[in-house]
Amino acid sequence: MSSSLAHHKIAAAAETCKAKRLMAFSLGDTRVIVTCNHDVAREILSSSVFADRPVKESAYSLMFNRAIGFAPYGVYWRTLRRIAATHLFCPKQIKGSEEQRRLIASKMVTLFANHHGRSFHVRDVLKRASLNNMTASIFGRKYKLDCADNEVEELRALSNHIPTQGSNKRDARDFVDVLLSLQGADKLSDSDMIAVLWEMIFRGIDTVAVLIEWILARIVLHPDVQSMVHDELDDVVGRSRAVDESDVMNLIYLAAVIKEVLRLHSPGPLLSWARLAITDTTVDGYHVPKGTTAMVNMWAISRDPQEWADPLEFIPDRFVAKQGEMEFSVLGSDLRLAPFGSGRRSCPGKNLGLTTVTFWVATLLHEFEWLPSDQNAVDLSEVLKLSCEMANPLSVKVHPRRTLSSSY
Numbered sequence: 001m002s003s004s005l006a007h008h009k010i011a012a013a014a015e016t017c018k019a020k021r022l023m024a025f026s027l028g029d030t031r032v033i034v035t036c037n038h039d040v041a042r043e044i045l046s047s048s049v050f051a052d053r054p055v056k057e058s059a060y061s062l063m064f065n066r067a068i069g070f071a072p073y074g075v076y077w078r079t080l081r082r083i084a085a086t087h088l089f090c091p092k093q094i095k096g097s098e099e100q101r102r103l104i105a106s107k108m109v110t111l112f113a114n115h116h117g118r119s120f121h122v123r124d125v126l127k128r129a130s131l132n133n134m135t136a137s138i139f140g141r142k143y144k145l146d147c148a149d150n151e152v153e154e155l156r157a158l159s160n161h162i163p164t165q166g167s168n169k170r171d172a173r174d175f176v177d178v179l180l181s182l183q184g185a186d187k188l189s190d191s192d193m194i195a196v197l198w199e200m201i202f203r204g205i206d207t208v209a210v211l212i213e214w215i216l217a218r219i220v221l222h223p224d225v226q227s228m229v230h231d232e233l234d235d236v237v238g239r240s241r242a243v244d245e246s247d248v249m250n251l252i253y254l255a256a257v258i259k260e261v262l263r264l265h266s267p268g269p270l271l272s273w274a275r276l277a278i279t280d281t282t283v284d285g286y287h288v289p290k291g292t293t294a295m296v297n298m299w300a301i302s303r304d305p306q307e308w309a310d311p312l313e314f315i316p317d318r319f320v321a322k323q324g325e326m327e328f329s330v331l332g333s334d335l336r337l338a339p340f341g342s343g344r345r346s347c348p349g350k351n352l353g354l355t356t357v358t359f360w361v362a363t364l365l366h367e368f369e370w371l372p373s374d375q376n377a378v379d380l381s382e383v384l385k386l387s388c389e390m391a392n393p394l395s396v397k398v399h400p401r402r403t404l405s406s407s408y
């Protein structure tokens, strides 16, 4: 089941067995239930019974159980969520890192502009930009976007910078400083801190870069959509200046494009894989014993023909609220599309992730027209790794839309 495209296989099995609402099976000794239905998904994700995660024995030796995403539901997990919510994910912190996102966006623009007229892959620069963004927030440390070093080597170098309680005091107050300064019941051991920091880096880098690559792929594939985003950017921002983060709230059509990409190409199609039943419970009228693993196939739910008209078509307009309608929220209140999960274990980085993705995509589209490369057509095949990525990296060409300002 952990092989690639498990979300496709589960959806096909549920369809064949006519068990889209709830399907049960065993993986070795593990009892599993899975839903491809948004009502049942709500029942599972909002229940405190499923606030735990299954953790394999091997994960304990790697200390994964001490990171937020794998920590058992309890005091330790709650403390970590509170600390991260206060010091990394709250609106004030997100606003505080605006300048950092702007600088990284302008570096990306410069790098992409150097390829003018020639085909190139976007993935490395996006991953490096995302790495830079997370390491700046967490360690106060920046890396070059254009350096050719391998990412693994870079992360290895980074691990030498994870400070411990005895380290010298540093100047900037980043997330590491916050963790080091915790006292009393909140105080974390060195190994707990390392587990939390690694998790932020891994989750924060991949999801953001993968989502932007999918968005750019769709933008290249749908020139009509691209031209509507360009028109909106010209209206809201104009061509005489760069995009500012404050413009983003007025980019209604761009927000709809991003939602439509999340619907069709969510980086986490099975959410974070699994929740664990802490006690015996009932789901959709069926008895579910304690210790059962529950999965939500968000990929299948967000393509369900009973909920979405023309579900396989790319139609951003479906997310543009008509007069008197409420805007569709992708933050977990409507389970027909909840790419960040929902309930107690939903993604704590969702606002930071969406802010970063929206601002960077707005900037990249404002600066360039995006075209297919000469050799490689856009291929929407998926591969399920840490996130669900494009199996064949996106290759593009860009044409500048305006003279790059001195801020680049």
Ligand code: HEM
Binding pocket: 045, 068, 069, 070, 081, 199, 200, 201, 203, 204, 205, 207, 208, 211, 266, 267, 268, 271, 272, 339, 340, 341, 342, 343, 344, 345, 346, 347, 348, 349, 350, 352, 353, 354, 357
């Ligand atoms: C586009 C960006 C992102 C997407 C699509 C995404 C998606 C998800 C999903 C689907 C889950 C599981 C939710 C559930 O089980 O209900 C999750 C959990 C989590 N995410 Fe994200 N995420 C994103 C960005 C981030 C960022 C930027 C960070 C941190 C810097 C982050 C940190 C976490 C953590 C720590 C958890 C585990 C929460 C827990 O178990 O309590 N995510 N994310």
